[in-house]
Amino acid sequence: MSSRTLRALALAATALITATALTACGGDDKDAASASGSGSAEASAIRLGYFPNITHTPALLGVNKGFFQEALGSTKLEAKTFNAGPAAIEALFSGAIDATYIGPNPAINGWAQSKGEGLKIIAGSTSAGxxxxxxxxxxxxxxxxxxxxxxxxxxxxxxxxxxxxxxxxxxxxxxxxxxxxxxxxxxxxxxxxxxxxxxxxxxxxxxxxxxxxxxxxxxxxxxxxxxxxxxGQFVTTHLIVTQEFLKKYPGTVKKLLQGHLKALDYIKADNTGAQKAANDQLAALSGKPLKDNILAASFQNLTFTADPIASSLFTSAQHAQDVGLLKPVDLNGIYDLGPLNELLKAAGRPEVSDAAA
Known part of the structure; x- marks a missing residue:
């Protein structure tokens, strides 16, 4: 897909779902499957989007604690923040960023707009809340x-x-x-x-x-x-990457995922420290840290997990169709969990699924 076409799609992705969502066919997973195999090509830099919001805690920690940069090694992390899903999708499709943490419905809309060619969901991040x-x-x-x-x-x-x-x-x-x-x-x-x-x-x-x-x-x-x-589990935030970046630099994508998993591990190992680090990053980004009681309550209601809880994405898309906010869309192929599952398997952890049910 040409950069001009992606830019056009980016502009379309910011319009209302009711006016712009298109019927999409699942993308061909052959290239993506090979990318998640033994490929090790790495980029000189990766531009990562995330939101200054507690639902993006793994990203907040990955930046604040240096987990991403540590995992990426010589690849430079360029982190950028967004306040809304459509803006992040526009940046992704225009080539301004390579990957982003984002909610499910903007990812669905972006998949539909690009006819299954613009992005892949590569990991879960946050559930519930x-x-x-x-x-x-x-x-x-x-x-x-x-x-x-x-x-x-x-x-x-x-x-x-x-x-x-x-x-x-x-x-x-x-x-x-x-x-x-x-x-x-x-x-x-x-x-x-x-x-x-x-x-x-x-x-x-x-x-x-x-x-x-x-x-x-x-x-x-x-x-x-x-x-x-x-x-009690449904996707609130997950991690997506452009298909082009995934195919070109599978090694960098895998290292990004390593940083992501380290952030998730830190939350489990030191929840109090994770709350503080996340809040410190929020304060650095917006100047407005959360009050301690709000922070604690939010963490209690959220679950941070690498599992994308794929079944909830398919159900959410069906809900959007049922209430007239999304035209029928084929989500087959929206996930590429190969790199993530390789890392989970190597660590002796259960692999995650992209099944609709």
Whole structure:
């Protein structure tokens, strides 16, 4: 695929899913499969994207503690931050970055936009840590009738989750804010302010906003999203890379994954230290570290894992289709877990699956 085509796709990827998602066929995995074999080519540098958010903790630690650069050796790490999935996908497709931590729905949309040629999911990162927080007087789904509920962005992971849950409970909501429940997409900072001021009745958000709505504004949990998923696990953040970079530099991709696994190991070995290091990196990026109680609550609600929990990605895509936010898309081939599983196997750990169920 030409760089001009990818740039065009990058611009398209920032549009609403309802207007731009395309039916895509699974990519040919032969080249990717060979890349995840014995290839050892390495790049002089890798440009890695991530978000200044606690749901990207493995990336925060990888940068802050030097895990990535240590694993990469002579390959230079160039880390860049983004505040939204569409911007990260645009940067990926325009050639500004080679890999990024990102949520599931932007990855799905990017896969669809590139017709299965733009990216591969190579590892899981974060699971759970999201749900619907409402005013204390709302105790049932029926109690949401006529209420205003916010989500971070139309068609994003939490927006899809809310709309699918409402539909399952016999409530409808359109993309213009009408229906039984008025859904009002807005950025997370605005959600916090609007809820505190009583302008909205609740919000389906990820951490740390899930905990902040409760601890700072007295909100109550109506839906803890992990209760809707088998084993309480669903993908919140995973790691993707362009197919071009994966094919050209499999050695660098494997070393990036080594740094990623080291960050995950550090969280398990020293959870308190991991919280501090993640918060230090957040402070360095935004100047706004999380309060200790918010940080602790967020960590308690999140699970950090290399397992991409592939089945939840396929289910989330189906939910987006069911509520009219995504046209049918074939996700076959979106994963290349070969490099990750090689590392896991070598360490005597269980391998992970890309199965839809």
């Amino acid at each position: 999201a749900g619907l927080v409402v005013k204390p007087g709302i105790t049932t789904a029926a109690g949401l009738q006529g209420k205003k509920i916010a989500t971070p962005q139309l068609g994003n992971t939490q927006d899809v989750a809310l709309r699918a849950w409402l539909k399952e409970n016999g409530l409808n909501a359109d993309t213009q804010g009408g229906g039984d429940v008025s859904i009002l997409p807005q950025d997370n900072a605005t959600i916090l302010q609007a809820f505190a001021q009583g302008a909205i009745d609740g919000a389906w958000v990820p951490e740390p906003y899930y905990s902040r709505l409760q601890l700072e504004s007295g909100g109550k949990v109506l839906v803890d999203e992990k209760e809707l998923w088998p084993g």
